Amino acid sequence: xxxxxxxxxxxxxxxxxxxxxxxxxxxxxxxxxxxxxxxxxxxxxxxxxxxxxxxxxxx
Numbered sequence: 876x877x878x879x880x881x882x883x884x885x886x887x888x889x890x891x892x893x894x895x896x897x898x899x900x901x902x903x904x905x906x907x908x909x910x911x912x913x914x915x916x917x918x919x920x921x922x923x924x925x926x927x928x929x930x931x932x933x934x
Contacts, residue, residue: 909923
């Protein structure tokens with residue numbers, strides 16, 4: 876029996892695929908890379924994420 880999804884679910888799936896294909900999904904490996912790049916310093920990591928958030932919100 877086929878699974879039926881709603882139009883909203885389909886749109887959310889398409890958005891997730893778009894985000895994945897455009898590097899907008901943060902993976903565990905990505906988090907690890909960011910932490911390593913900032914020497915596991917919480918303040919540096921937090922500052923980096925706040926800068927990214929600022930850039931995202933300004934788009």
